[in-house]
Every structure is written in C-alpha cells, then in structure tokens.
Amino acid sequence: MCGIIGAVSQRNITKILLNGLLHLEYRGYDSAGLAVVDEHSHINRIRCLGKVQKLVDAANRENLIGVVGLAHTRWATHGIPSEINAHPHISEYIIVVHNGVIENHDQIRKKLISYGYSFSSETDTEVIAHLLNMKQKQYGGSLLQAVLKSIPEISGSFGMVVMDSRKSSTIIAVRIGNPLVIGCGMGENFVASDQLALLSIANSFIHLEEGDIAEISCNKIAIFNVMGDIVNRNKVKLNIHHDHISKGIYKHYMQKEIYEQPIAIKNTLLGRCTNKEIDLSELGINIGMFLKKVKHIQIIACGTSYNSGMVSRYWFESLANIPCDVEIASEFRYRKLQVRKDSLLIALSQSGETADTLAALRLSKKLNYIGSLAICNVLYSSIVRESDLYLITKSGIEIGVASTKTFSTQLTVLLMLVIKLGSLNGMHIEVQRKIIKAIQMLPYRIEQVLTKDKIIEKIASDFFDKNHALFLGRGDHYPIAMEGALKLKEISYIHAEAYAAGELKHGPLALVDNNMPVIVIAPNNQLLKKLKCNIEEVRTRGGLLYIFTDQNVEFRKNDDYNMKIIQLPYVEDVIAPIFYTIPLQLLSYYVALIKSRDIDQPRNLAKSVTVE
Ligand code: M6R
Numbered sequence: 036m037c038g039i040i041g042a043v044s045q046r047n048i049t050k051i052l053l054n055g056l057l058h059l060e061y062r063g064y065d066s067a068g069l070a071v072v073d074e075h076s077h078i079n080r081i082r083c084l085g086k087v088q089k090l091v092d093a094a095n096r097e098n099l100i101g102v103v104g105l106a107h108t109r110w111a112t113h114g115i116p117s118e119i120n121a122h123p124h125i126s127e128y129i130i131v132v133h134n135g136v137i138e139n140h141d142q143i144r145k146k147l148i149s150y151g152y153s154f155s156s157e158t159d160t161e162v163i164a165h166l167l168n169m170k171q172k173q174y175g176g177s178l179l180q181a182v183l184k185s186i187p188e189i190s191g192s193f194g195m196v197v198m199d200s201r202k203s204s205t206i207i208a209v210r211i212g213n214p215l216v217i218g219c220g221m222g223e224n225f226v227a228s229d230q231l232a233l234l235s236i237a238n239s240f241i242h243l244e245e246g247d248i249a250e251i252s253c254n255k256i257a258i259f260n261v262m263g264d265i266v267n268r269n270k271v272k273l274n275i276h277h278d279h280i281s282k283g284i285y286k287h288y289m290q291k292e293i294y295e296q297p298i299a300i301k302n303t304l305l306g307r308c309t310n311k312e313i314d315l316s317e318l319g320i321n322i323g324m325f326l327k328k329v330k331h332i333q334i335i336a337c338g339t340s341y342n343s344g345m346v347s348r349y350w351f352e353s354l355a356n357i358p359c360d361v362e363i364a365s366e367f368r369y370r371k372l373q374v375r376k377d378s379l380l381i382a383l384s385q386s387g388e389t390a391d392t393l394a395a396l397r398l399s400k401k402l403n404y405i406g407s408l409a410i411c412n413v414l415y416s417s418i419v420r421e422s423d424l425y426l427i428t429k430s431g432i433e434i435g436v437a438s439t440k441t442f443s444t445q446l447t448v449l450l451m452l453v454i455k456l457g458s459l460n461g462m463h464i465e466v467q468r469k470i471i472k473a474i475q476m477l478p479y480r481i482e483q484v485l486t487k488d489k490i491i492e493k494i495a496s497d498f499f500d501k502n503h504a505l506f507l508g509r510g511d512h513y514p515i516a517m518e519g520a521l522k523l524k525e526i527s528y529i530h531a532e533a534y535a536a537g538e539l540k541h542g543p544l545a546l547v548d549n550n551m552p553v554i555v556i557a558p559n560n561q562l563l564k565k566l567k568c569n570i571e572e573v574r575t576r577g578g579l580l581y582i583f584t585d586q587n588v589e590f591r592k593n594d595d596y597n598m599k600i601i602q603l604p605y606v607e608d609v610i611a612p613i614f615y616t617i618p619l620q621l622l623s624y625y626v627a628l629i630k631s632r633d634i635d636q637p638r639n640l641a642k643s644v645t646v647e
Pocket residue numbers: 337338339340341383384385386387388389392436437438439521522525642643644
C-alpha cells in the first residue's frame with residue numbers, strides 16, 4: 036500500500052527521502068513522487084508512474100535541493116495509476132501526502148469547486164490539499180490550526196503528512212486510521228508510514244497513536260489530539276539494523292525469507308518452549324488463571340494469516356479440546372455475530388496493520404469476548420497495541436509481499452498456545468511432551484526439507500505454460516493446500532484453487548484434464564488412504580499429479596507420465612502442516628522465477644493492507 040516519508044532538516048534532504056522510498060518499495064505501489072522546499076520557499080515536485088528508481092534518476096537530473104520535503108509511493112485507490120494522480124498533491128503552498136481513503140471526497144470536492152477550487156487529479160487526496168488551503172484562508176492562523184479545523188470535515192482513514200512551503204521549518208503528521216512513526220535525529224526529524232524507511236537516519240522513534248497530530252520541526256516535536264490538546268508519547272529505541280533488510284546471497288527477499296525459517300522458528304521458540312513445558316509467562320502472571328477460563332477461540336485474519344488460523348483450528352479442537360472458529364476479518368466485521376460464552380478473540384496478522392483485521396478487533400471490544408490476543412510480527416503495530424494481550428512471532432522483518440516465514444512462525448506460536456491451553460484443559464503430560472519434542476525438532480526438519488530445493492526447482496519448469504492449478508489436501512493439510520494455492524497465484528499469476536480433497540467430485544473434478552496440474556499434499560497420516568482414492572480420481576481423468584509425500588509412502592506406478600512424486604523426509608504428524616508448507620513456497624517461488632515475475636512485489640498487491 037502507499038508509503039510516506041517526510042523530513043525537516045537544515046541539510047538537503049532529497050537523497051534521504053528517495054532512500055526512504057526505496058525502503059518502502061516492498062509495500063507495493065504503482066507510482067511515486069517527491070516535493071522539496073528550498074530556503075526560498077520554492078517548491079520542487081517530481082512524480083512518475085512506475086518504479087522509485089525513475090524518480091531517483093529524475094531527481095538526479097534536476098539536482099533537487101530542499102531542507103524540508105515529503106515523498107510518497109502510491110497504491111491506486113481513487114484514480115488510475117498515473118503521474119498526475121501520484122502524490123504529493125499541492126494547493127498553492129500547501130503540500131500533502133496521504134495513505135488511506137477519504138470516504139466523503141466527492142462531497143468535499145463539490146463544496147471546494149463551488150468556492151472556486153479546481154482539481155488536477157482524480158484522487159481523493161487532492162481534496163485535503165484544497166481543504167487545508169481554504170481553511171487557512173478562511174481563518175488565518177497556522178497550518179496546525181487549518182489541520183484541526185479540517186479533520187472534523189473529513190471521514191475515512193488517513194495517515195497524512197502536510198506542509199506549508201511558506202513556513203518551511205515544520206511538517207504536520209496526522210494519524211487517523213493509518214499508522215505513522217516519527218524518527219528522531221540530531222537537529223532534524225523525520226516521519227514515515229513504516230519505520231523501515233527511517234532506519235538509516237534515526238534510531239529512536241515515536242509511534243503516533245490513533246488521533247494524534249504531530250507538529251514536527253528540526254528541534255521540536257509537539258503532539259496533540261484532535262481537540263488540539265497536547266499529549267505525551269514515548270520515544271523508543273529499536274534494535275533493527277540495516278543488514279537485516281538486505282538480500283544477502285539470495286536473489287529475492289522471498290527466497291531469503293523461505294531459507295530463514297529454521298532460524299525464525301528457533302527465535303520464536305526461544306524462552307517459550309523448554310523440554311518440559313510451554314512458558315507464556317510474558318502474557319502476565321495471571322495468564323494461567325485467565326486461559327483456564329477460555330472455552331472457545333474465535334480467530335480473525337486475512338489472507339495467509341487466515342490460512343494459519345485455519346490450520347490451528349484443527350489443533351485447538353483435536354489437541355486442546357477447545358472449540359475454535361476462524362473467520363475472514365472483512366466478513367466478521369460486517370455481520371451480526373453470536374459471541375460464544377468465554378470466547379477469546381485472536382487477531383492474526385504479520386503486519387499488525389491490516390485494516391479489516393484491525394477493524395474486526397475494534398468491533399470485538401464492543402462485544403462479549405473475554406479478551407483479545409494478537410499474534411503478530413510487528414511489536415509496535417496497531418493490532419498489537421490495541422489487543423489486551425500479544426505474542427510476537429520473532430521472524431525478523433519480512434520484506435517479500437508473499438508471507439513465508441511469518442506464516443510458519445504464526446503456526447509455531449499457535450501450536451505453543453494449543454499446548455498451553457491443552458495443559459490447562461487436561462491434556463496428558465506425555466502428549467504435551469511429545470508435541471513439545473516435535474516442535475523442538477521443527478527448525479531441523481525444515482532444514483531437511485529445504486534440501487529438496489533443486490528437485491522442486493526442476494518440477495517448476497512444468498508450470499511455465501500453465502494457466503490453472505488445483506491444490507488438494509485433507510484435514511490440517513487442507514489449509515496448507517489453501518496456502519499453496521494462494522502463494523502460487525499471488526506471485527506467479529497462475530490461477531490456483533485449493534480444495535479439501537473429498538470435495539473434488541462435487542464440482543472441481545470437471546476441471547481436471549491432461550492440462551491441469553493437481554498438487555496434492557499427502558503426508559503419511561491417518562487420512563492418506565482416503566487421499567489415495569482422491570488421487571486415483573484425478574489420475575483416471577488424466578490430471579497432471581504432483582504429490583508431496585513422505586519418503587516411505589508408496590504410490591501405484593510411480594513412473595506414470597502424469598504423476599510426479601516429491602519424496603520428503605520424515606516429519607512428526609503434529610508439525611507436518613508447517614513442514615509441508617515449505618516445498619509449496621519453493622514451488623511458487625521457482626514457478627514465478629521462470630515466468631520472470633516481480634517476485635517480491637507482485638502486481639496489484641501490498642505488504643501491509645491498510646485499506647479495507
Ligand atoms: O499482515 P497480515 O498478515 O494481516 O496480512 C494479511 C494478508 O494481506 C496477507 O497474509 C497476504 O495474504 C499475504 N501477504 C500473502 O502472501
């Protein structure tokens with residue numbers, strides 16, 4: 036989604052802004068722009084359709100200089116991706132960059148037109164620039180006053196940063212619905228929608244809270260609420276270094292992140308999983324008593340996080356004996372809900388900023404849940420801050436738009452929670468120990484399955500000319516089939532669907548012919564016999580079978596032209612869903628590679644989906 040960076044300094048900040056935008060590229064965007072103001076209040080703006088590098092080249096050609104400025108990567112919502120619609124938007128001396136959606140932009144636009152304003156773009160953002168301009172003219176006063184007067188007239192969600200070129204020592208940041216973080220420097224300050232944009236220039240940060248308005252100058256940061264009253268916010272230091280965000284020896288971030296899974300899981304387990312028990316005391320001293328009360332789990336999430344919730348449902352119900360429901364957050368938030376007694380709401384999100392999940396979490400606060408727990412990869416994210424409890428997945432930063440290590444670490448945390456709840460719910464101590472032993476093996480098991488990389492790369496070439504694919508799984512591997520299909524469609528643009536294998540003959544079987552790849556997740560478990568029947572159904576219709584299975588499982592006539600068997604090392608049943616995800620991630624990666632896709636930034640997608 037859109038990315039923002041702003042800077043106020045006494046040195047030329049053009050390079051800082053461009054560098055910041057390069058670090059925001061991973062979020063997904065279609066155009067970029069920058070405006071800087073020099074010491075003579077002169078505004079220099081450049082915008083372009085496409086990659087930030089084009090903007091960098093243009094800025095170098097024009098030798099842009101400015102001590103204060105704003106830059107933006109745009110992910111189109113209102114108005115097509117184009118140079119004219121790219122931010123920043125300007126109304127005389129007012130400059131605006133904005134993330135989010137202004138819901139009443141039509142109404143405001145009509146009013147502004149009646150006052151004589153004219154529009155050069157199709158965006159909702161341009162109305163903010165003109166509205167601020169109008170307020171300043173109507174009431175005089177500072178830009179801050181104009182912002183305070185404008186906010187009540189704007190509905191929707193907006194993280195925005197604005198400035199007045201005539202007073203080029205201050206920028207104003209507003210957080211309503213979309214996150215912003217201030218990066219504090221020496222004699223200069225910055226603001227961005229994502230702290231990754233600020234890592235090379237600041238090491239202490241202020242995370243704005245909902246409704247905060249910050250007036251930022253070189254030596255002063257003042258934060259107000261929407262009423263204009265001063266509020267205090269903490270400054271925090273972050274321990275993230277630049278080398279964490281480089282590709283290292285890998286071609287793509289996604290590839291690097293797939294390979295980081297053993298260490299990401301080790302870090303996630305550290306301090307929480309001992310040989311004997313799961314220790315979640317980070318949730319507070321009374322957590323045992325609290326969890327004992329939980330009689331139902333309601334999970335809300337989107338995309339890959341939803342798929343991990345779906346896997347955990349099988350675990351909660353079969354291992355911890357606790358009923359669990361999982362719902363897509365955008366559905367949950369718009370229907371009449373019947374809340375079960377003593378239900379704990381779990382919000383799953385790698386970014387912690389997904390608009391629908393955040394809105395569903397906020398809605399849950401008004402309902403009768405006994406509490407909310409976030410499982411998230413970003414410590415200071417909105418979902419973490421607004422949940423009663425949180426468990427952080429320790430994946431490290433994930434840059435590739437396709438979630439990989441955040442999925443496997445979410446599952447790792449969920450499985451620990453299952454054991455914890457199970458132990459309070461009468462799970463036999465031997466069963467607990469057995470699962471704990473399996474979880475401890477997980478990093479090693481993933482290292483083992485990663486050695487199949489070359490085999491999977493070879494198979495990927497079969498998909499070069501394919502337009503469709505089916506993924507099949509049963510039990511807790513059905514959501515893994517869903518995740519496999521999501522990964523494939525997302526980065527290779529091959530249309531892929533997942534089915535519970537038993538559903539095949541209820542419709543999707545009609546799609547199967549000798550041009551349809553059918554990927555089957557077939558671990559060596561109690562459902563294998565049933566799955567083998569489904570495999571036969573595909574085989575007799577000529578479908579191209581790709582079976583991911585255990586090395587000890589035998590299939591009839593392995594050398595069939597239409598059946599490829601990818602033998603994987605042994606894995607314990609309970610952790611098999613996490614393990615079987617890895618070859619599917621690799622498959623998508625290599626298919627996207629041979630199709631020359633933009634793997635880390637697939638078209639139309641964003642890392643952090645901050646609009647509903
Ligand atoms: O940040 P979240 O986990 O809340 O994001 C939800 C989805 O947008 C996300 O999982 C998306 O489906 C993945 N990036 C796909 O790989």
